[in-house]
Amino acid sequence: MDALFTPLAGALGASVDQVKLIVCLLIAYPLGSVFIRIPSSRPELKHLFNVGITLLFFFPVLQLYTEFFQLLASVLATYVLARYHHGSQMPWIVFVIVMGHLTVNHVIRAVYQYSYEKLEVTGPQMVLTMKLTTFAWNVYDGRRPAADLDKWQTAKRVTKFPTLLEFLGYSFYFPGMLVGPYLDYADYTDLINETVFKKLEIKGKKGRNVPVGRKRVAYRKMLEGLMYLGVFVTLGSTWNYGISLTPWFAEKGFFTRVAVYQICGVFERSKYYAIWTLTEGASILTGLGFTGIGPSGETLWNGAANVKVLVIEFPENFKVLLDAWNMKTNVWLRECVYKRVTPAGKKPGFRSSMITFATSAFWHGIALGYYLTFLTGGFITTIGRLARANIRPLVLGAPGTPPTLAKRAYDIAGTVISILLLNYAASPFMLLSAKASFWTWWQLGFYGHGIIGVSMAFFYLGGARWCKSLQYKQAGKLTRGISMVGTPVEEKQLMVPPSLDQIVPPQK
Template identity: 60%
Template sequence: MDALFAPLAGLVGASVDQVKLIFCLLVAFPLGSLYIRIPSSNPNARHLFSIAVALFFFIPVLDIPGAFVQLLADMLFTYTMARYNTSPSMPWVVFWVVMGHLTANHVIRAVYNLSYETIEVTGPQMVLVMKLTTFAWNVRDGREKPEDLDKWQLARRVVDYPSLTAFLGYALYFPGVLVGPYLDFSEYNDLVTDALFKGVQVAPGHRRLPSGRKRVAYRRLIKGLVCLGLFVVLGGTYNFSATLEPWFINMSFWQRLVLFQICGFFERCKYYAIWTLTEGASIVTGFGFTGFNEKGKSTWHGAANIRIRRVELAENFKVLLDNWNIKTNIWLKECVYKRVTPKGQKAGFKSGIITSATSAFWHGVRSGYYLTFLLGAFITPLGRLMRTNVRPLLLPAPGAPPSLAKRVYDVSGRLASQVLVNYAAAPFMLLTVSASVHCWNQVAWYGHVLVGGGLVFFYAGGARYCKRLQAKRGSAQAATGTTTPVQAYAVPAALEKVFPPHA
């Protein structure tokens, strides 16, 4: 089918593979409307519909039948292993086999130096690894005593083993089969049987579907297309690869610094586009329903993998990460972080290291990925130190408006989050150590200066100094019965004219 997509690819300046991927994401919307019309009383028909659409995507459209065969092998292995292996180690066997297979394909991709524009097995396989490992743990939880499980495990455990058709329908759920969103089997089963909409009131003779589904889904479609348009029109020029070009190097430092932030935004636009489009297509099928808001309108947050506004306006790095690649964060927490922590013990440094290593290998084997994750491992504790030591000094008295210092702190947190995520993400897109070092050199290593300087400050006595200030403030509160005015820690009064404290 390449001949159908080649003219459009030439028109927009994208690869044929990219155009075919976007076609699959867009055609999932009308296919989702057909899917939801299949009666929930016939779940096998819904399973087979997902399987058929996935086959359509992989074979005639994307023309990667070999990739589909590899994915099918992982599915059949997991289904058989989870069914017949009743030992406690079963989920880890599944994990090592499917992760090992993914890593081998990542190595092949790196050896052949395939760009992100080339669609092959690793993209869909990354999503499938999350599904299969989660399914294995859900089955294991279904064999445990309920009192030994936490809330998430209890809600998602698999007690009645599914048929092969149901399992394949889950693994090949078509809106997310290529790039996500990932979902666990209980969520998929609730979708197929309409149990997700239990309690929704509808008129007699109508399908049990909350109103507003299409409105929300097609808003996601429009948002995704806007992000895609920004990436197509401007992302070709404003991306991290530009930092390697002579025209970028010949700019002044401040021009490079500003342009570097712009490049970071347009690099993110492609993720915003594909994740928002797949979220919308999932909502069309009914997935993602999370109840009703205070105005009685249906809400659909369950399929979200990205919250764009919260990423772009995050007040700190933790908030930014919590709203980026949401489904992967859930998988890492529930299927790695909590599982490597011995029962009855609190997760510690070892659990964090194992989880970070899993995330790195899951993403790939390019050296740039590891530079990103390594730097991120230092940014996170720096943010924690800021919130623990500095933020309490700037909090206003109960009922009082935020002081100028607190507003400056909040704005600084948002600015720092953006400049640091752009700096840390550059190697992830540039892929190699040499390109990453060259890029960081063009922006004077500002990320390392900010992070390294902050950590040195706190560990060299800054944390103790902040604690003393907090203790002094607490003593003043105890003596007067009030909260010490934050203005004592504010910026010079001359700036109050620019930033009125009660604005």
């Protein structure tokens, strides 16, 4: 079938594999409309449809024959282990096997020096790794007492083990097979059985349970994805992080280099916006992602989103930015790594954060650039948490009052610093090699490390203690004001408030 794609690739100036990937993502749209028309009373047909379309993608279109059987091996190994191993180590065994298999293929990719333009097994395998390891934890949680589980674990636990056909349908769910989004098994069964739609007790067209508005949202996502793709094709090939390695960049002044790098970051990210938005739309057409009815009676389809573009480009802080980027992967890392490596009865801290960032780097590949990015990201997350705990309460006004001038300045500073740190920390992720990464950071004056170093020195060398004392003084003044119009408050209570949150509730 390459004869069909080669002329199109030449016209667009892209590789044949890139064109094939986009074509598969677009084909998933009409196929999604076919999928949702299969009645929920015939779930086996929906499972077979998922497997059949995935085979269509991998065999005649992408020509990834052995790659598919590699993925099938991981699926079957997970199925057998989760079904017959009832010990507490089962999820970790699955994690090691599936991640180990992925890492082997990452090594092969590095040895053969495959470029991003070549489509091979690691992309789909990264998505499948999230699915399989999440499933293992869901099965493990289904065997634990309900009292030991948190809200997410209770909602996602698997108490009835699936048949092999059900598990294959889940593993090879076609809209998200190549680049995501990944979904957990509970969401998949709800999709197959149309559980969420049936709870609404409303009827869509022709008496079906599916509410209206799905196609409108889905095809709008398709247009958005194609727009981002056009931006990347026309501008991303020139304005990207690799510009830091050119003589032109080195000749510019420091502030010009920093400004240009922020612009390049937007175009660098556009390719991810494109593929994730395209797959979101195709998933919506299958019925995935329904989140309820809006205030005006419109249907909402936000559950399949993997990225929030405006939040990323204009974030309030770095935490908000991370939560809006690769959202499904964030859920996986939080629920299957961050919480699981934290000892029972303790809150996750710096150790859990660094293990989680290391896992994310390991999942992405073996290039040193990944580890530089996520190691830096761990420190950025730490200083962000310290700032929210120590500085942010000082600029909040009284409950119910408009944001103070200090709060507005804090938010603007948070947006600017978050974008600066994002483009600084993300550059090794795209440049991959340590040499290119450190050269880029040198060209940027190591400003990101400067921000991190100054911030950590401030908080750990007395700044946090000083901020806390100001918080107590501020809270005490507020309490005195309340006591003047309410019941008297003893002086001892004013000196050390029992809880700052009781006096100044968290505000946005």
